[in-house]
Amino acid sequence: MSDKQTKIMILGADAPIVPRVQKYVAEGDMPNLKRLIDAGVFAQNCLVPFPTITPPNWATIATGAWPGTHGVTCFHTHKPGTALDDVAPAFDSSYVKAEFLWEAAARAGKRSIVLNYPTSWPPRGGDLLTQVAGPGLAPNEWREHPRRVSAWDTAADLCAAQLFAEEEYPRSSVVEPAKPGAWAAAPDGAIAEYELKLTFPSALHIMEPVTWWGLVCATAQGPRLSVYPSKESTSPICTLAIGEWSPKVLWQFMSEDGPRRGVFKFKLLELEADGSGLKLFLTPICALDGYHHPAGVSEELAGLDPMPLSTFGVDELLLEWVDDATFVDLLWEAHNWLAAAADALMAGRPWDLFVMHVHAPDWMYHGWSTRLDPQTEPDPRVRARFEILERELHRAWDALLGKVLAHADDDTLVAVVSDHGAKATGRHVPIGKILQNAGLLVVEQTPEGGRVVWEKTRAIAQRSCYIYINREGRDPAGIVSDEDYEATRDAVLDALHAYRDPDLGTNPFSMICRREDARPLGIYGECAGDIVFAVRGEFDSQHGNHLPSTTWGIGDLHALLVLYGPGFLRGSVMQRTAWITDLVPTLCYLAEFPMPHEAEGAILWQSLQSPDEKIDELRKLRRNYRRLKQAHDSSTALTHSYHDLAAEALESADNRAEAPASPEVS
């Protein structure tokens, strides 16, 4: 029994594939995670709630509650009573109707640091909480924002990356070389100039236009590109050789809401000796303010060397804006910023709970899990290329773990946990077509595309795994009466059961059920659809509408769960089924934190060195108390023999005060 205060560290990673993690651990790429596994508990069969998707499952990890209880039931949320195609990203913390672990911790006066945790913004946890990021999946990424035009629209603060290139790439800014014009002080050897208009793609705030200028000079070592803020300027923002990154640049931009400071880097990817053929990459311009609680925390992090990137380059690689080496640089930059931020936050303030999330595996597997799996990518050279990038990601993630774990002492419980796994893309299941063919959904073609004819539509698919009945009295354009509700649900069930994939001849569904039958998976309440379905691993995308036990090819949707620290078994593989709902109750039990009000998971007794330790402790305390009381009583009996009249007078006064108020109650 010790009076030391136990601390908790929860280190989340989004969508790692457990067997791939084990492979990289075994091959020596993840020494820090290996140390935790070797000296802790590895949960062999950890499951997550359904659907296997990001916002609900991070909300579950932080609350210990099932999605039906905390109310976040998919990547998007649908407010009952609004149009059935009206959904919004489920990232705002107000959607989570359950207490976060850091709110429970604050009830006991414990201090928390929360870093880049989905569903946690705006911050909840009062003065004892320090929070950085959370409106999206990476710092400066915003999912719910005032200028959102579609459900999947994301914003970046200050903006996303930009490519200036003479050759055309998707979404790039095409630039043309020109003879150097009227420069105030063009250096010797200037051979070409480029107008570089910043377009501020996906900007969270409307930004005032900015035009910079590139000037190419011929040198004995090859062409050099200098970027100037104007042709009048004599000092360039940076000067680059081919293949070179600029230093990090801090710059003030103007937005509709006033000045905003941001950091960025350029990389010169291509340039011909004659000054033509420019390919210049500009990283996201990363805001230094606006995602900190309390706001002053931004000053503590503003000087960090890495940049808080809103992305780490998966899209940019797939668009062929950047090469593999540049992608790897961005990957490390993103992880290094998280590590530096964690280090600065934990070094700078007392804390009892540290919680963070890193998103890289999810974006990477969405980008190319299909190129990694022999089932979907026959060319071994392609697989080898993407495996190099996958390995690099695991190294960067492990290095981040190492830097964070430097703050864990002998009294810190550590959990490494994920929200789901991932797999390669399978065959598409056309839910809309199935409903249309059954006459349940009616769509008419318009010049703008398909339009749902609500007055004839009885059922429609929504989000990853739900079908809604267009119900009178509940839905704005409802046509199905209460009397027809069950028959309509049966018609949907029949249509899904009858469907066969045209090429495979198999039914793609691993589960089809009514809403009330989905409770065993944690789905219930008004935020769930009327029908819930899941598809088999060989169908649909990387995760989401697949059961948490799904495996397919190299893919696996089980969660990663590693538990380490005082009280946990050492070097143990836990075979029992664990759920990520169990994490918070287990940690709260061991560290003696208050349990979040809505937590529903169980304590993972099989992960503990002494499952009965707390009961033994309680027995020991009771025994010691009894002995102390006996000793006290006997010593008091001795002193009474002195007939201390003053003490006896006080005692009799106390007895009168404690007498029952009404004599009949006895």
Ligand SMILES: [Zn+2]
């Ligand atoms: Zn996720």
